[in-house]
Amino acid sequence: MNRRELLKLTPVVALGAFALPPFQKPLLKAGLSFSDWASAKLFRTGHLAPTFNNSDLTALDKFPINNYDIDDPGVDFEKWTLTVSGALQKPGDYRLAKIQTLPRVRQNTRHVCVEGWDVIGRFGGARLSDFLQMIGADTTARFIVVECADDYYESLDMATALHPQTLLCYEMYDRPLTREHGAPLRLQIPTKIGYKQAKYLTDLKVTHVLEKVGYWEDQGYSEFYGV
Amino acid sequence: MATRTLTIDNKETGASTQAVYEHPFIVRLCHWLNAASLFVLVGSGLQIFRAFPSFGAKIPQKNLIDWPSSLALGGWLGGALQWHLTFMWIYTATGVVYVGYQVFSGNYKQALFMRHDLAGVWPMVRHYFLFGPKPPTRDVYNPLQKHAYTAAIGLGVLSILTGLAIWKPVQFSWLAWLMGGFHLARLWHFLIMWALLAFVFGHLVMVVLHGWNNFMSMLTGWKKDPDYRSE
Numbered sequence: 001m002n003r004r005e006l007l008k009l010t011p012v013v014a015l016g017a018f019a020l021p022p023f024q025k026p027l028l029k030a031g032l033s034f035s036d037w038a039s040a041k042l043f044r045t046g047h048l049a050p051t052f053n054n055s056d057l058t059a060l061d062k063f064p065i066n067n068y069d070i071d072d073p074g075v076d077f078e079k080w081t082l083t084v085s086g087a088l089q090k091p092g093d094y095r096l097a098k099i100q101t102l103p104r105v106r107q108n109t110r111h112v113c114v115e116g117w118d119v120i121g122r123f124g125g126a127r128l129s130d131f132l133q134m135i136g137a138d139t140t141a142r143f144i145v146v147e148c149a150d151d152y153y154e155s156l157d158m159a160t161a162l163h164p165q166t167l168l169c170y171e172m173y174d175r176p177l178t179r180e181h182g183a184p185l186r187l188q189i190p191t192k193i194g195y196k197q198a199k200y201l202t203d204l205k206v207t208h209v210l211e212k213v214g215y216w217e218d219q220g221y222s223e224f225y226g227v
Numbered sequence: 228m229a230t231r232t233l234t235i236d237n238k239e240t241g242a243s244t245q246a247v248y249e250h251p252f253i254v255r256l257c258h259w260l261n262a263a264s265l266f267v268l269v270g271s272g273l274q275i276f277r278a279f280p281s282f283g284a285k286i287p288q289k290n291l292i293d294w295p296s297s298l299a300l301g302g303w304l305g306g307a308l309q310w311h312l313t314f315m316w317i318y319t320a321t322g323v324v325y326v327g328y329q330v331f332s333g334n335y336k337q338a339l340f341m342r343h344d345l346a347g348v349w350p351m352v353r354h355y356f357l358f359g360p361k362p363p364t365r366d367v368y369n370p371l372q373k374h375a376y377t378a379a380i381g382l383g384v385l386s387i388l389t390g391l392a393i394w395k396p397v398q399f400s401w402l403a404w405l406m407g408g409f410h411l412a413r414l415w416h417f418l419i420m421w422a423l424l425a426f427v428f429g430h431l432v433m434v435v436l437h438g439w440n441n442f443m444s445m446l447t448g449w450k451k452d453p454d455y456r457s458e
Contacts, residue, residue: 008252008256011256011260012256012259012260015260015263015264015317018267027313028309028310028313029309030313031309031312031313031314031316032308032309032312032313034313034316035312035313035315035316039395042395042398043398044398047397047398049397049400050397050400050404058284061286062284062285062286063286064285064286110396110397110409112396112409113279113285114278114304114308115278115279115304116275116276116278116279116413117279117281117284117285117288118409118410119285190397191397191398216305219305220305220306220308220309221305221308222308222312226395226397226398227394227395227396227397227398
Protein backbone atom coordinates (compact mmCIF):
# COMPACT_ATOMS: atom_id res chain seq x y z
CA MET A 1 0.00 0.00 0.00
CA ASN A 2 1.52 3.31 -0.99
CA ARG A 3 1.31 6.66 0.78
CA ARG A 4 -1.50 7.92 -1.43
CA GLU A 5 -3.64 4.94 -0.57
CA LEU A 6 -2.94 5.36 3.13
CA LEU A 7 -3.96 9.00 2.90
CA LYS A 8 -7.26 7.97 1.39
CA LEU A 9 -8.06 6.01 4.54
CA THR A 10 -7.71 9.05 6.83
CA PRO A 11 -11.50 9.46 7.25
CA VAL A 12 -11.77 5.85 8.42
CA VAL A 13 -9.00 6.40 10.95
CA ALA A 14 -10.64 9.64 12.11
CA LEU A 15 -13.91 7.83 12.70
CA GLY A 16 -12.08 5.04 14.53
CA ALA A 17 -10.64 7.62 16.95
CA PHE A 18 -14.13 7.97 18.44
CA ALA A 19 -13.71 4.46 19.83
CA LEU A 20 -10.53 5.38 21.73
CA PRO A 21 -11.21 6.71 25.26
CA PRO A 22 -8.61 9.55 25.27
CA PHE A 23 -10.03 10.98 22.02
CA GLN A 24 -13.69 10.32 22.60
CA LYS A 25 -14.52 13.20 24.93
CA PRO A 26 -12.77 15.99 22.98
CA LEU A 27 -14.12 14.67 19.67
CA LEU A 28 -17.71 14.61 20.93
CA LYS A 29 -17.23 18.06 22.42
CA ALA A 30 -16.04 19.29 19.03
CA GLY A 31 -19.00 17.60 17.36
CA LEU A 32 -21.45 19.26 19.73
CA SER A 33 -19.74 22.65 19.22
CA PHE A 34 -20.06 22.25 15.46
CA SER A 35 -23.72 21.36 15.87
CA ASP A 36 -24.27 24.44 18.04
CA TRP A 37 -22.48 26.63 15.51
CA ALA A 38 -24.77 25.30 12.78
CA SER A 39 -27.78 25.81 15.07
CA ALA A 40 -26.90 29.47 15.55
CA LYS A 41 -26.53 29.86 11.77
CA LEU A 42 -29.95 28.27 11.20
CA PHE A 43 -31.61 30.64 13.68
CA ARG A 44 -33.54 33.37 11.86
CA THR A 45 -34.36 36.49 13.84
CA GLY A 46 -37.52 37.21 11.86
CA HIS A 47 -38.88 33.67 11.76
CA LEU A 48 -41.71 33.15 14.23
CA ALA A 49 -42.44 29.89 15.98
CA PRO A 50 -45.84 28.45 15.01
CA THR A 51 -48.69 29.62 17.25
CA PHE A 52 -51.81 27.61 18.01
CA ASN A 53 -55.52 27.99 18.66
CA ASN A 54 -56.86 27.83 22.20
CA SER A 55 -58.48 24.51 21.27
CA ASP A 56 -54.99 23.05 20.68
CA LEU A 57 -53.77 23.86 24.18
CA THR A 58 -52.63 21.14 26.56
CA ALA A 59 -54.66 21.50 29.77
CA LEU A 60 -52.71 23.29 32.52
CA ASP A 61 -52.89 20.25 34.82
CA LYS A 62 -51.38 18.16 31.98
CA PHE A 63 -48.52 20.59 31.52
CA PRO A 64 -45.46 18.77 32.93
CA ILE A 65 -43.35 20.25 35.70
CA ASN A 66 -39.68 19.44 35.27
CA ASN A 67 -37.27 20.69 37.85
CA TYR A 68 -33.72 19.64 38.50
CA ASP A 69 -34.17 20.09 42.22
CA ILE A 70 -37.37 21.31 43.90
CA ASP A 71 -40.84 22.31 42.70
CA ASP A 72 -40.97 25.39 44.91
CA PRO A 73 -37.85 27.24 46.03
CA GLY A 74 -40.01 29.33 48.43
CA VAL A 75 -39.70 32.73 46.79
CA ASP A 76 -41.07 35.58 48.95
CA PHE A 77 -43.24 37.40 46.39
CA GLU A 78 -43.45 40.55 48.55
CA LYS A 79 -39.70 41.04 48.59
CA TRP A 80 -38.94 39.61 45.14
CA THR A 81 -37.06 41.73 42.62
CA LEU A 82 -35.11 40.97 39.47
CA THR A 83 -31.56 42.15 40.03
CA VAL A 84 -30.13 43.48 36.81
CA SER A 85 -26.44 44.08 36.14
CA GLY A 86 -23.74 44.07 33.48
CA ALA A 87 -23.44 45.92 30.18
CA LEU A 88 -26.43 48.25 30.61
CA GLN A 89 -27.31 51.80 31.65
CA LYS A 90 -29.84 51.24 34.44
CA PRO A 91 -28.70 48.44 36.75
CA GLY A 92 -30.66 47.72 39.91
CA ASP A 93 -33.60 45.82 41.38
CA TYR A 94 -36.74 45.67 39.25
CA ARG A 95 -40.09 44.80 40.85
CA LEU A 96 -42.61 42.65 39.01
CA ALA A 97 -45.04 45.59 38.76
CA LYS A 98 -42.36 47.52 36.88
CA ILE A 99 -41.86 44.68 34.40
CA GLN A 100 -45.64 44.46 34.00
CA THR A 101 -45.77 48.07 32.79
CA LEU A 102 -44.23 46.80 29.55
CA PRO A 103 -46.68 45.67 26.80
CA ARG A 104 -48.09 42.25 27.67
CA VAL A 105 -47.78 39.56 25.02
CA ARG A 106 -49.85 36.38 25.13
CA GLN A 107 -48.94 33.47 22.89
CA ASN A 108 -49.90 29.82 22.43
CA THR A 109 -46.69 28.04 21.53
CA ARG A 110 -45.15 24.60 21.66
CA HIS A 111 -42.86 23.73 24.53
CA VAL A 112 -40.38 21.03 23.51
CA CYS A 113 -38.45 19.13 26.16
CA VAL A 114 -35.04 17.63 25.45
CA GLU A 115 -36.46 14.34 26.76
CA GLY A 116 -38.70 14.15 23.70
CA TRP A 117 -42.16 15.18 24.92
CA ASP A 118 -43.93 18.36 23.86
CA VAL A 119 -46.96 20.35 24.99
CA ILE A 120 -48.73 23.43 23.70
CA GLY A 121 -49.14 26.08 26.36
CA ARG A 122 -50.48 29.61 26.70
CA PHE A 123 -47.94 32.06 28.03
CA GLY A 124 -48.07 35.73 28.85
CA GLY A 125 -45.44 38.26 29.74
CA ALA A 126 -43.22 41.09 28.60
CA ARG A 127 -40.94 40.79 25.62
CA LEU A 128 -37.39 40.36 26.84
CA SER A 129 -36.35 42.78 24.08
CA ASP A 130 -38.65 45.47 25.60
CA PHE A 131 -37.15 44.84 29.02
CA LEU A 132 -33.63 45.07 27.63
CA GLN A 133 -34.60 48.45 26.18
CA MET A 134 -36.05 49.51 29.55
CA ILE A 135 -32.78 48.75 31.35
CA GLY A 136 -30.70 50.30 28.58
CA ALA A 137 -28.90 47.07 27.75
CA ASP A 138 -25.99 47.06 25.34
CA THR A 139 -27.49 44.76 22.70
CA THR A 140 -24.11 44.36 21.02
CA ALA A 141 -23.17 42.24 24.03
CA ARG A 142 -23.25 38.54 23.21
CA PHE A 143 -25.16 36.99 26.09
CA ILE A 144 -27.89 37.29 28.70
CA VAL A 145 -27.18 35.33 31.88
CA VAL A 146 -29.91 34.50 34.39
CA GLU A 147 -29.76 33.08 37.89
CA CYS A 148 -32.64 31.47 39.70
CA ALA A 149 -34.01 31.06 43.24
CA ASP A 150 -33.31 27.33 43.06
CA ASP A 151 -29.64 27.90 42.08
CA TYR A 152 -30.37 26.94 38.47
CA TYR A 153 -28.64 29.20 35.97
CA GLU A 154 -28.84 29.72 32.24
CA SER A 155 -27.47 31.83 29.42
CA LEU A 156 -28.98 33.03 26.17
CA ASP A 157 -27.47 34.34 22.95
CA MET A 158 -28.41 37.96 22.19
CA ALA A 159 -30.13 37.12 18.87
CA THR A 160 -32.60 34.85 20.68
CA ALA A 161 -32.98 37.34 23.54
CA LEU A 162 -34.12 39.96 21.02
CA HIS A 163 -36.54 37.61 19.23
CA PRO A 164 -40.13 38.98 19.46
CA GLN A 165 -41.47 35.73 20.99
CA THR A 166 -38.88 35.58 23.77
CA LEU A 167 -40.73 36.50 26.96
CA LEU A 168 -40.11 37.35 30.56
CA CYS A 169 -43.12 35.25 31.42
CA TYR A 170 -45.35 35.96 34.45
CA GLU A 171 -48.56 34.32 33.24
CA MET A 172 -49.71 30.92 32.08
CA TYR A 173 -53.21 30.37 30.73
CA ASP A 174 -54.04 34.03 31.55
CA ARG A 175 -53.41 33.46 35.27
CA PRO A 176 -50.39 34.50 37.32
CA LEU A 177 -47.57 31.97 37.05
CA THR A 178 -47.87 29.25 39.71
CA ARG A 179 -44.92 28.41 41.93
CA GLU A 180 -44.18 25.05 40.30
CA HIS A 181 -44.14 26.71 36.86
CA GLY A 182 -41.57 29.26 37.97
CA ALA A 183 -43.33 32.14 39.78
CA PRO A 184 -42.99 34.99 39.83
CA LEU A 185 -40.95 35.24 36.62
CA ARG A 186 -39.49 32.77 34.14
CA LEU A 187 -38.10 32.74 30.63
CA GLN A 188 -40.41 31.52 27.89
CA ILE A 189 -38.68 31.03 24.56
CA PRO A 190 -40.55 29.16 21.79
CA THR A 191 -37.36 29.03 19.70
CA LYS A 192 -35.41 27.16 22.40
CA ILE A 193 -35.51 23.74 24.03
CA GLY A 194 -37.14 23.54 27.48
CA TYR A 195 -34.06 23.54 29.71
CA LYS A 196 -33.03 26.97 28.42
CA GLN A 197 -36.30 28.45 29.71
CA ALA A 198 -35.28 29.01 33.32
CA LYS A 199 -37.82 29.42 36.14
CA TYR A 200 -37.83 31.51 39.39
CA LEU A 201 -35.56 34.22 37.94
CA THR A 202 -33.73 36.38 40.48
CA ASP A 203 -30.82 37.88 38.52
CA LEU A 204 -30.27 38.97 34.95
CA LYS A 205 -26.94 40.04 33.56
CA VAL A 206 -25.94 41.37 30.13
CA THR A 207 -22.43 40.27 29.28
CA HIS A 208 -19.82 39.84 26.57
CA VAL A 209 -18.24 36.76 28.14
CA LEU A 210 -19.66 33.62 29.69
CA GLU A 211 -18.05 32.22 32.83
CA LYS A 212 -20.44 29.28 32.84
CA VAL A 213 -23.10 28.37 30.31
CA GLY A 214 -25.97 26.73 32.14
CA TYR A 215 -26.79 24.07 34.70
CA TRP A 216 -27.28 21.29 32.12
CA GLU A 217 -24.93 22.67 29.47
CA ASP A 218 -22.04 22.53 31.93
CA GLN A 219 -22.75 18.81 32.28
CA GLY A 220 -22.68 18.20 28.54
CA TYR A 221 -25.95 19.41 27.01
CA SER A 222 -26.00 21.53 23.88
CA GLU A 223 -25.22 25.18 24.56
CA PHE A 224 -27.38 26.78 21.87
CA TYR A 225 -30.18 24.22 21.49
CA GLY A 226 -32.49 26.27 19.32
CA VAL A 227 -35.48 24.40 17.96
CA MET B 228 -21.33 3.06 -18.26
CA ALA B 229 -17.89 1.74 -19.03
CA THR B 230 -16.85 -0.95 -16.61
CA ARG B 231 -13.24 -1.52 -15.64
CA THR B 232 -12.30 -5.15 -15.86
CA LEU B 233 -9.14 -7.06 -15.17
CA THR B 234 -8.02 -10.49 -16.29
CA ILE B 235 -5.80 -12.39 -13.90
CA ASP B 236 -3.86 -15.20 -15.59
CA ASN B 237 -2.66 -18.06 -13.51
CA LYS B 238 0.68 -19.05 -15.10
CA GLU B 239 0.75 -22.50 -13.51
CA THR B 240 -2.70 -23.70 -14.48
CA GLY B 241 -3.17 -21.46 -17.47
CA ALA B 242 -6.62 -20.55 -16.20
CA SER B 243 -7.65 -16.92 -16.27
CA THR B 244 -9.96 -15.18 -13.84
CA GLN B 245 -11.87 -12.08 -14.63
CA ALA B 246 -12.44 -9.31 -12.11
CA VAL B 247 -14.75 -6.32 -12.35
CA TYR B 248 -14.31 -2.99 -10.60
CA GLU B 249 -17.76 -2.63 -9.04
CA HIS B 250 -17.36 0.03 -6.40
CA PRO B 251 -15.27 3.18 -6.83
CA PHE B 252 -13.30 4.32 -3.79
CA ILE B 253 -15.67 7.14 -2.89
CA VAL B 254 -18.62 4.74 -2.84
CA ARG B 255 -16.78 2.26 -0.61
CA LEU B 256 -15.63 5.02 1.74
CA CYS B 257 -19.14 6.48 2.05
CA HIS B 258 -20.59 3.00 2.52
CA TRP B 259 -18.43 2.20 5.52
CA LEU B 260 -18.48 5.63 7.16
CA ASN B 261 -22.24 5.74 6.72
CA ALA B 262 -22.69 2.23 8.07
CA ALA B 263 -20.61 3.08 11.16
CA SER B 264 -22.48 6.32 11.76
CA LEU B 265 -25.86 4.58 11.35
CA PHE B 266 -24.74 2.15 14.05
CA VAL B 267 -23.82 5.06 16.36
CA LEU B 268 -27.06 6.92 15.58
CA VAL B 269 -29.21 3.89 16.36
CA GLY B 270 -27.38 3.26 19.64
CA SER B 271 -27.50 6.86 20.82
CA GLY B 272 -31.03 7.28 19.45
CA LEU B 273 -32.28 4.44 21.61
CA GLN B 274 -30.63 6.04 24.66
CA ILE B 275 -32.36 9.34 23.81
CA PHE B 276 -35.63 7.41 23.44
CA ARG B 277 -35.15 6.07 26.99
CA ALA B 278 -35.65 9.61 28.35
CA PHE B 279 -39.27 9.50 27.14
CA PRO B 280 -40.05 6.02 25.81
CA SER B 281 -43.51 6.96 24.58
CA PHE B 282 -45.27 8.59 21.66
CA GLY B 283 -48.27 9.68 23.65
CA ALA B 284 -48.79 12.44 26.18
CA LYS B 285 -46.32 13.24 28.94
CA ILE B 286 -49.18 13.25 31.47
CA PRO B 287 -50.16 10.49 31.91
CA GLN B 288 -47.05 8.84 30.48
CA LYS B 289 -47.57 5.38 28.98
CA ASN B 290 -44.22 3.79 28.22
CA LEU B 291 -43.94 1.78 25.05
CA ILE B 292 -40.93 -0.30 26.03
CA ASP B 293 -38.17 -0.17 28.61
CA TRP B 294 -35.24 -0.34 26.22
CA PRO B 295 -32.18 -1.66 28.10
CA SER B 296 -29.34 0.82 28.58
CA SER B 297 -26.86 -1.95 27.76
CA LEU B 298 -28.20 -1.95 24.17
CA ALA B 299 -27.81 1.81 23.88
CA LEU B 300 -24.96 4.27 23.55
CA GLY B 301 -24.01 7.35 25.55
CA GLY B 302 -24.84 6.33 29.13
CA TRP B 303 -27.31 9.17 29.75
CA LEU B 304 -29.42 11.56 27.72
CA GLY B 305 -26.73 14.27 27.49
CA GLY B 306 -24.05 11.78 26.46
CA ALA B 307 -26.31 10.18 23.87
CA LEU B 308 -27.19 13.58 22.41
CA GLN B 309 -23.49 14.34 21.98
CA TRP B 310 -23.07 11.17 19.93
CA HIS B 311 -26.27 11.80 18.00
CA LEU B 312 -25.61 15.48 17.22
CA THR B 313 -22.05 14.63 16.14
CA PHE B 314 -22.70 11.60 14.00
CA MET B 315 -25.79 12.99 12.29
CA TRP B 316 -23.37 15.25 10.40
CA ILE B 317 -21.14 12.37 9.36
CA TYR B 318 -24.19 10.33 8.37
CA THR B 319 -25.62 13.20 6.33
CA ALA B 320 -22.29 14.19 4.76
CA THR B 321 -21.47 10.66 3.61
CA GLY B 322 -25.02 10.31 2.30
CA VAL B 323 -24.82 13.55 0.35
CA VAL B 324 -21.38 12.73 -1.09
CA TYR B 325 -22.58 9.23 -2.05
CA VAL B 326 -25.75 10.40 -3.78
CA GLY B 327 -23.92 13.32 -5.38
CA TYR B 328 -21.23 11.04 -6.75
CA GLN B 329 -23.74 8.49 -8.02
CA VAL B 330 -25.72 11.15 -9.85
CA PHE B 331 -22.81 13.02 -11.42
CA SER B 332 -20.79 9.94 -12.39
CA GLY B 333 -23.76 8.09 -13.83
CA ASN B 334 -22.87 5.22 -11.49
CA TYR B 335 -26.40 5.40 -10.07
CA LYS B 336 -27.60 3.19 -12.94
CA GLN B 337 -25.93 0.31 -11.15
CA ALA B 338 -28.15 0.56 -8.07
CA LEU B 339 -31.19 2.66 -8.89
CA PHE B 340 -34.42 0.73 -9.31
CA MET B 341 -36.12 1.91 -12.49
CA ARG B 342 -39.23 1.05 -14.41
CA HIS B 343 -37.50 -1.52 -16.63
CA ASP B 344 -36.47 -3.44 -13.51
CA LEU B 345 -40.11 -4.12 -12.69
CA ALA B 346 -40.36 -7.13 -15.00
CA GLY B 347 -37.47 -8.82 -13.24
CA VAL B 348 -38.90 -8.55 -9.75
CA TRP B 349 -41.17 -11.58 -9.77
CA PRO B 350 -38.62 -14.09 -11.18
CA MET B 351 -36.17 -12.92 -8.53
CA VAL B 352 -38.72 -13.25 -5.72
CA ARG B 353 -39.48 -16.76 -7.00
CA HIS B 354 -35.79 -17.58 -6.89
CA TYR B 355 -35.10 -16.15 -3.43
CA PHE B 356 -38.22 -17.25 -1.59
CA LEU B 357 -39.90 -20.02 -3.63
CA PHE B 358 -36.90 -22.09 -4.78
CA GLY B 359 -37.41 -21.01 -8.37
CA PRO B 360 -34.62 -21.14 -10.96
CA LYS B 361 -32.05 -18.35 -10.85
CA PRO B 362 -32.82 -15.81 -13.56
CA PRO B 363 -29.86 -14.99 -15.82
CA THR B 364 -28.01 -11.92 -14.56
CA ARG B 365 -26.67 -9.18 -16.76
CA ASP B 366 -26.11 -6.40 -14.27
CA VAL B 367 -24.10 -5.95 -11.10
CA TYR B 368 -27.38 -5.96 -9.15
CA ASN B 369 -30.55 -7.89 -9.83
CA PRO B 370 -33.91 -6.07 -9.73
CA LEU B 371 -34.59 -7.02 -6.10
CA GLN B 372 -31.19 -5.79 -4.99
CA LYS B 373 -31.79 -2.53 -6.83
CA HIS B 374 -35.14 -2.27 -5.13
CA ALA B 375 -33.56 -2.81 -1.71
CA TYR B 376 -30.73 -0.32 -2.26
CA THR B 377 -33.02 2.32 -3.71
CA ALA B 378 -35.41 1.91 -0.79
CA ALA B 379 -32.50 2.15 1.66
CA ILE B 380 -31.39 5.45 0.13
CA GLY B 381 -34.98 6.69 0.35
CA LEU B 382 -35.16 5.66 4.00
CA GLY B 383 -31.84 7.40 4.61
CA VAL B 384 -33.22 10.63 3.17
CA LEU B 385 -36.37 10.29 5.27
CA SER B 386 -34.35 9.60 8.41
CA ILE B 387 -32.51 12.88 7.89
CA LEU B 388 -35.66 14.87 7.11
CA THR B 389 -37.59 13.50 10.11
CA GLY B 390 -34.54 14.10 12.29
CA LEU B 391 -34.33 17.69 11.07
CA ALA B 392 -38.00 18.19 11.95
CA ILE B 393 -37.38 16.94 15.50
CA TRP B 394 -34.17 18.87 15.98
CA LYS B 395 -35.55 22.15 14.58
CA PRO B 396 -39.36 22.06 14.62
CA VAL B 397 -39.42 25.88 14.62
CA GLN B 398 -36.75 26.76 12.02
CA PHE B 399 -38.07 23.96 9.78
CA SER B 400 -41.68 24.36 10.86
CA TRP B 401 -42.88 23.58 7.31
CA LEU B 402 -41.07 20.24 7.46
CA ALA B 403 -42.57 19.41 10.86
CA TRP B 404 -45.95 20.46 9.48
CA LEU B 405 -45.54 18.11 6.49
CA MET B 406 -44.98 15.26 8.93
CA GLY B 407 -48.02 16.10 11.00
CA GLY B 408 -46.14 18.14 13.59
CA PHE B 409 -43.19 17.62 15.92
CA HIS B 410 -45.02 14.92 17.82
CA LEU B 411 -45.57 12.66 14.80
CA ALA B 412 -42.19 13.48 13.24
CA ARG B 413 -40.64 11.83 16.30
CA LEU B 414 -42.69 8.69 15.63
CA TRP B 415 -41.73 8.62 11.92
CA HIS B 416 -38.08 9.03 12.88
CA PHE B 417 -38.38 6.03 15.19
CA LEU B 418 -40.20 3.84 12.64
CA ILE B 419 -37.71 4.71 9.90
CA MET B 420 -34.91 3.55 12.19
CA TRP B 421 -36.54 0.10 12.39
CA ALA B 422 -37.05 0.03 8.63
CA LEU B 423 -33.36 0.82 8.14
CA LEU B 424 -32.42 -1.88 10.65
CA ALA B 425 -34.59 -4.34 8.71
CA PHE B 426 -32.69 -3.42 5.55
CA VAL B 427 -29.34 -3.84 7.31
CA PHE B 428 -30.43 -7.27 8.61
CA GLY B 429 -31.47 -8.45 5.14
CA HIS B 430 -28.33 -6.95 3.65
CA LEU B 431 -26.10 -8.82 6.11
CA VAL B 432 -27.95 -12.11 5.53
CA MET B 433 -27.37 -11.77 1.78
CA VAL B 434 -23.70 -10.87 2.28
CA VAL B 435 -23.23 -14.00 4.39
CA LEU B 436 -25.07 -16.16 1.85
CA HIS B 437 -23.11 -14.80 -1.09
CA GLY B 438 -19.79 -15.15 0.56
CA TRP B 439 -16.42 -13.59 0.89
CA ASN B 440 -15.95 -12.52 -2.71
CA ASN B 441 -19.02 -10.32 -2.51
CA PHE B 442 -17.93 -8.78 0.79
CA MET B 443 -14.42 -8.08 -0.50
CA SER B 444 -15.77 -6.09 -3.43
CA MET B 445 -17.01 -3.43 -0.99
CA LEU B 446 -13.51 -3.29 0.55
CA THR B 447 -11.29 -3.38 -2.54
CA GLY B 448 -13.79 -2.40 -5.21
CA TRP B 449 -13.03 -5.52 -7.27
CA LYS B 450 -15.17 -8.58 -7.60
CA LYS B 451 -13.50 -11.72 -8.86
CA ASP B 452 -15.31 -13.84 -11.38
CA PRO B 453 -18.73 -12.22 -11.10
CA ASP B 454 -21.54 -14.44 -12.34
CA TYR B 455 -22.94 -11.72 -14.57
CA ARG B 456 -19.82 -11.68 -16.81
CA SER B 457 -19.40 -15.39 -17.31
CA GLU B 458 -20.81 -15.32 -20.85
